[in-house]
Amino acid sequence: MNSIPVNQPLLDGNEKKYLLECIDSGWISSEGLFVKKLEEQFAARMGRKYGIAVSNGSAALDAAVVALGITSGDEVILPTFTIISCAAAIVRSGAVPVVVECDRHTWNMDINQIEEKITPRTKAIMVVHIYGLPVDMEPVLALADKYGLHIIEDAAEMHGQTYKDRPCGSFGTISTFSFYPNKHITTGEGGIVLTDDEQIAEHCRSLRNLCFQPHKRFVHEELGWNLRMSNLQAALGVAQLERLDEFVARKRRIGQRYTELLSDIPGLQLPLPRLDYADNIYWVYGLVLKDEVPFDAQEAMQRLAQYQIGTRPFFWPMHEQPVFQKMGLFARVCCPVAERIARRGFYIPSGMALTDEQICRVTQVVAEVIK
Numbered sequence: 001m002n003s004i005p006v007n008q009p010l011l012d013g014n015e016k017k018y019l020l021e022c023i024d025s026g027w028i029s030s031e032g033l034f035v036k037k038l039e040e041q042f043a044a045r046m047g048r049k050y051g052i053a054v055s056n057g058s059a060a061l062d063a064a065v066v067a068l069g070i071t072s073g074d075e076v077i078l079p080t081f082t083i084i085s086c087a088a089a090i091v092r093s094g095a096v097p098v099v100v101e102c103d104r105h106t107w108n109m110d111i112n113q114i115e116e117k118i119t120p121r122t123k124a125i126m127v128v129h130i131y132g133l134p135v136d137m138e139p140v141l142a143l144a145d146k147y148g149l150h151i152i153e154d155a156a157e158m159h160g161q162t163y164k165d166r167p168c169g170s171f172g173t174i175s176t177f178s179f180y181p182n183k184h185i186t187t188g189e190g191g192i193v194l195t196d197d198e199q200i201a202e203h204c205r206s207l208r209n210l211c212f213q214p215h216k217r218f219v220h221e222e223l224g225w226n227l228r229m230s231n232l233q234a235a236l237g238v239a240q241l242e243r244l245d246e247f248v249a250r251k252r253r254i255g256q257r258y259t260e261l262l263s264d265i266p267g268l269q270l271p272l273p274r275l276d277y278a279d280n281i282y283w284v285y286g287l288v289l290k291d292e293v294p295f296d297a298q299e300a301m302q303r304l305a306q307y308q309i310g311t312r313p314f315f316w317p318m319h320e321q322p323v324f325q326k327m328g329l330f331a332r333v334c335c336p337v338a339e340r341i342a343r344r345g346f347y348i349p350s351g352m353a354l355t356d357e358q359i360c361r362v363t364q365v366v367a368e369v370i371k
């Protein structure tokens with residue numbers, strides 16, 4: 001019986017050709033031309049002026065937070081249901097993360113609970129689009145406008161997705177993407193920061209490169225990091241970007257097929273196919289076990305593993321992270337929806353290379369183990 005991994009990327013376009021160009025020309029560091037190409041082409045595709053390629057999506061968030069001048073004494077609002085990278089970037093900057101509960105249907109932050117979290121110390125709202133459906137941006141933009149707040153848009157799961165026909169990653173002061181192999185396009189490891197603000201773009205470039213100064217190279221006014229992306233990674237990215245539309249269509253098809261095959265299985269909450277402002281792009285295909293199922297996601301994932309089917313649990317809420325609790329953060333926070341889906345949610349194989357036969361097999365086994 002063949003195993004079905006939770007993710008497998010597709011690398012059968014120009015990836016090999018462009019990688020060989022790097023090797024043949026000797027341009028393998030971050031100085032190569034593919035880095036600039038990826039930055040320009042990706043920014044243009046997302047409707048942004050500037051792109052700053054970095055080493056991964058978490059680093060992109062680190063740079064974004066610092067580039068906005070967020071520091072100790074500030075507060076940043078973010079969803080509790082997200083990856084640690086979001087809260088980590090805020091905490092490392094010295095600011096305080098303030099979490100918002102998620103919506104039980106979209107799993108995105110409940111935008112109706114944002115305004116009550118705004119205080120005089122709030123500097124930014126970090127919006128994270130989760131699993132394939134965008135956050136309802138218009139009300140969030142209106143709030144940011146009303147209170148003079150920045151928006152940091154984490155679009156790491158949204159390459160090629162749109163909100164009301166405008167690209168995700170084009171909203172707010174700054175947006176970030178990841179190019180990890182399970183994202184819609186990959187560079188192996190990698191990420192990018194996008195903005196329309198020239199000064200912020202320049203600040204991100206400086207932060208990426210240890211804050212070396214042009215005229216006094218080894219004299220530093222600020223602490224940066226080495227977050228540079230190599231030309232090898234960017235070569236993959238340029239090849240992948242050529243196929244973004246195809247990849248999004250492919251993911252949508254995988255999601256639609258899963259929904260057709262799983263919708264008559266009792267006990268499962270499936271991802272919403274669409275909202276009135278976007279069709280799901282199914283970064284991953286998540287399942288939440290309804291209350292009638294007498295076991296949790298961990299048990300379901302163990303059962304699927306016995307059939308060699310790869311899964312991953314849903315995110316664990318930020319307010320329940322031991323690392324933050326030990327810092328005294330989120331002491332009285334309670335978000336029952338996020339707490340529930342963290343325990344009852346998991347995702348099934350959703351990678352770009354997934355075949356129809358594999359989808360069939362996964363759904364048969366899911367039906368068998370949920371019974």
Ligand SMILES: *Cc1c(COP(=O)(O)O)cnc(C)c1O
Nearest residue numbers: 056057058083085156157178180
């Ligand atoms: C994947 C992901 C990241 C982190 O990206 P890495 O490249 O793995 O560091 C950040 N935010 C979200 C929402 C993600 O899905």
